[in-house]
């Protein structure tokens with residue numbers, strides 16, 4: 384266990400007592416003195432360190448606002464798309480991108496894998512990307528095309544994208560469980576699961592397995608949010624869409640898959656759909672921060688753009 388500002392001897396005592404960070408954070412000072420045999424001063428310090436680490440100490444709305452301003456955002460490469468998201472894909476939260484076949488979900492993921500590596504003043508986080516691929520659609524060729532067209536160092540871009548293929552949900556869980564170390568070591572600032580829905584939908588079939596599926600989805604969603612918060616990274620998962628049998632709920636004939644239990648997990652939910660030619664429409668439809676709005680963007684050879692070829696021809 385590591386805890387900011389807490390001496391090694393105390394950490395050693397905690398380990399011997401087999402208490403978890405959560406146990407400590409919800410204890411009283413007296414309980415801590417009793418359980419770990421430390422002084423009152425150390426117990427107070429330990430309690431607030433544990434609560435800080437878990438992010439459960441209250442803050443004022445002003446402090447909250449300041450920390451929101453400081454939160455990292457990764458540009459999508461489309462100003463209009465960034466606009467509806469409040470600057471791009473945010474760290475410390477889970478973003479869902481749902482859409483039909485060929486709507487551009489994977490292309491957006493590729494673009495973000497590149498953009499997260501950009502310096503802060505260019506819309507990046509100076510970090511690396513971790514791409515969990517469940518459909519084996521990761522394409523180095525597309526990354527090379529996108530990076531080349533923007534004059535980036537292609538080799539370095541490829542070096543800073545870690546890819547792991549998840550063959551089933553069990554494997555997905557084990558990859559996510561073992562991510563913490565890599566995230567810290569490699570300065571991962573973007574974690575992608577593309578597609579999040581596919582294994583869950585193909586493995587848990589039928590009404591009798593629905594409850595189990597929902598539990599698994601909730602569990603992994605919680606783990607993803609915890610990683611996002613603890614390591615200050617953006618987590619983006621893609622979802623498929625299904626026919627909406629109760630149209631009044633979503634106001635459209637299609638809705639994201641995985642049901643209600645999942646629906647409340649992502650902090651931001653985006654729906655992408657094809658429009659004319661290479662244009663796509665993104666709709667932010669469930670955000671506590673931004674109103675429901677739509678943005679037009681394009682998927683071109685060079686990646687995501689505001690208008691086709693504008694970046695290629697006019698810069």
Ligand code: GTP
Nearest residue numbers: 482483484485486487488489490491661682683684
């Ligand atoms: P599924 O994974 O099938 O659910 O779809 P998706 O939403 O992930 O689709 P994806 O992001 O793979 O988008 C595929 C679409 O992107 C294609 O139909 C093309 O329209 C576009 N696209 C892919 N590669 C290129 C390219 O090199 N040039 C251009 N102009 N468009 C491309």
Ligand code: MG
Nearest residue numbers: 488489520577
């Ligand atoms: Mg895809």
